[in-house]
Amino acid sequence: MNLLRVISAPISRIFIALIFVISGWNKIFSYTDIQGYMASMGVSGELLPFVIGIEVLAGSAVIIGWQTRLAALALSGFSILSAVIFHMDFTDQIQFIMFMKNLAIAGGLLLLVANGPGAYAFDNRHRTQ
Template identity: 40%
Template structure:
């Protein structure tokens, strides 16, 4: 049984992670053509499809983290998504020297986010979640 402090910190952690993904997904909707262009600039195929997938993952995952429903699954999907995006869009080892430092910062920031998501996937949403009863059954 978790303490109120643990449940409160888990909730704050979920909300902090969601604050990254949900607005990013929503901005991809309003700036869809720009998102497609950015994905194209990375040389990825089917940029429009990739943009829709990114929107679904970021918005759906963000909402799952906020509500605490399907938190473990959402955290795993978001961790994989973030790892792939980091390798694709923040490849600091493959950019000119004047860009490498900023891309390295972005890459390792994302590594930290992946770590937080994996901890959330391992431990679940906590008791202060809509899926708390369901999460306890699958723990």
């Protein structure tokens, strides 16, 4: 069981954070379209560099386990905020699913905040076993 715990920690970090890293990179290559979408939802397109930074930098930090609790907390808040701003049309089933997906991701990230990064994380490099 201990081996499962050791292996599942880094795999879990990768799985939960990869969506942010990929999404952030995709926003770079669709910058104008994303700015337009944000504006259509009442959010200033000037915030897009901040959004990209949070997704790519905090997502990467969670993956490698560096400042994991802080990065996971930031991404959790980002997920909840995104759900509330972009996915509140519950008459549209896809938007409802997207809202619930964001909440589920936020919940998983909060588990990282509570429990730390687990094995194979930069946060553990100063610990002696």
